[in-house]
Amino acid sequence: MRMRADESAFEQLLAVELQALGRLAYVLTGSKSGADDLLQETLLKLWTGRQRLLEATKPHAYCRAALVNAHRDMQRREARFMRNPQLAEIDDEFYARDPSERIANVASLWAALGRLPQQYRDVLVLRYYEDLPDIEIAKCLGITRVGVRSRVHRALRSLRTYVAEEVGG
Amino acid sequence: MASVVDRTPYEAGDLEVELRSELRRHAADYEADHSIVSESMRGAPQTTTRRRSHGWVVLVSVATVVVCVGVALGVAGLRRDDGGSAALQPAEGVTINNSNWTHGMVLAAGLNGILRLDDSGCLYLETNVDGVTGRRDIVWTKDTVVRQDADNDVVVVDVGGNVIGEVGHSVSLGGGTEGLRNLDVPLSCRAASGPVFAVEGPQDVVSTQPAA
Numbered sequence: 574m575r576m577r578a579d580e581s582a583f584e585q586l587l588a589v590e591l592q593a594l595g596r597l598a599y600v601l602t603g604s605k606s607g608a609d610d611l612l613q614e615t616l617l618k619l620w621t622g623r624q625r626l627l628e629a630t631k632p633h634a635y636c637r638a639a640l641v642n643a644h645r646d647m648q649r650r651e652a653r654f655m656r657n658p659q660l661a662e663i664d665d666e667f668y669a670r671d672p673s674e675r676i677a678n679v680a681s682l683w684a685a686l687g688r689l690p691q692q693y694r695d696v697l698v699l700r701y702y703e704d705l706p707d708i709e710i711a712k713c714l715g716i717t718r719v720g721v722r723s724r725v726h727r728a729l730r731s732l733r734t735y736v737a738e739e740v741g742g
Numbered sequence: 743m744a745s746v747v748d749r750t751p752y753e754a755g756d757l758e759v760e761l762r763s764e765l766r767r768h769a770a771d772y773e774a775d776h777s778i779v780s781e782s783m784r785g786a787p788q789t790t791t792r793r794r795s796h797g798w799v800v801l802v803s804v805a806t807v808v809v810c811v812g813v814a815l816g817v818a819g820l821r822r823d824d825g826g827s828a829a830l831q832p833a834e835g836v837t838i839n840n841s842n843w844t845h846g847m848v849l850a851a852g853l854n855g856i857l858r859l860d861d862s863g864c865l866y867l868e869t870n871v872d873g874v875t876g877r878r879d880i881v882w883t884k885d886t887v888v889r890q891d892a893d894n895d896v897v898v899v900d901v902g903g904n905v906i907g908e909v910g911h912s913v914s915l916g917g918g919t920e921g922l923r924n925l926d927v928p929l930s931c932r933a934a935s936g937p938v939f940a941v942e943g944p945q946d947v948v949s950t951q952p953a954a
């Protein structure tokens with residue numbers, strides 16, 4: 574009985590939040606397939622810890638933090654993977670088959686954004702897509718407000734450099 | 743589209759304005775598939791929904807039940823002599839791939855085929871699509887092992903000690919086609935490049951008879 578109630582409440586909540594979470598996942602990852610993976614991983618975690626979600630006073634903020642955390646975890650796994658040259662070689666063969674899954678290498682701000690390290694991209698997305706104040710970004714990322722401002726500054730500086738490179742070819 | 747090609751270098755503040763606009767424009771391209779919610783609920787490991795403050799009560803209760811059941815099963819296992827999983831021996835020379843995932847993390851597609859061993863002792867799945875047979879390398883969940891039964895047949899055993907497949911028999915595997923990016927483990931058994939099939943969900947024996 575409790576399970577049924579949880580399922581119903583979870584579905585109702587996600588009916589409201591899913592689209593926003595999916596779009597946030599998309600701008601964080603930069604690709605449709607990446608967004609799908611990130612969204613599914615986030616939903617698994619949210620469902621597993623659903624009691625805390627269902628009791629949260631700000632469910633959207635809770636879901637958003639879960640998504641950003643899941644993104645960081647996925648990036649760490651990917652970084653570990655890329656350190657294994659044997660796996661990296663095989664993986665490139667696989668992913669090279671479907672170039673549509675890659676971020677197009679075009680001279681655009683979007684392409685430059687895709688080159689940023691994950692922590693820079695996260696902080697820019699939270700500030701300029703989610704329009705969060707520094708204090709909320711700090712809570713979401715688990716860093717200080719000063720850390721947020723510093724990270725945004727460095728992220729914008731890097732982005733500006735990458736844009737110049739994209740344009741300059 | 744607000745390309746930066748004709749707008750660089752950015753003046754102070756322009757980049758932030760452009761960034762906000764670009765993120766919104768791209769985000770609008772994404773449409774979430776709502777079926778992912780029910781899939782996630784089915785695929786996630788089941789957990790208790792009790793509050794944390796009562797967690798120790800649940801933990802002690804579960805531990806007590808587990809110990810009691812374990813003792814009971816142990817006694818029953820000692821009494822029986824039916825050639826069950828306790829009679830299984832390590833399968834010398836046979837290799838499988840294991841991920842670091844546990845059973846039931848994700849549910850996705852299914853894949854049917856016949857378990858085969860190649861000349862190197864690698865276990866793989868022989869698939870048949872429109873009459874064309876092929877090889878698919880499998881990555882099993884982390885606690886899956888291979889054993890030899892009393893008849894010296896190589897069997898696949900899950901974390902619960904259940905035989906979930908046997909070489910030469912048809913099996914149905916739950917999971918999905920996966921690039922190696924997400925697996926994060928080296929594969930000891932791999933013949934072909936390209937994606938592998940990662941077992942994540944149910945593993946069912948389709949037939950207990952040797953396949954043709």
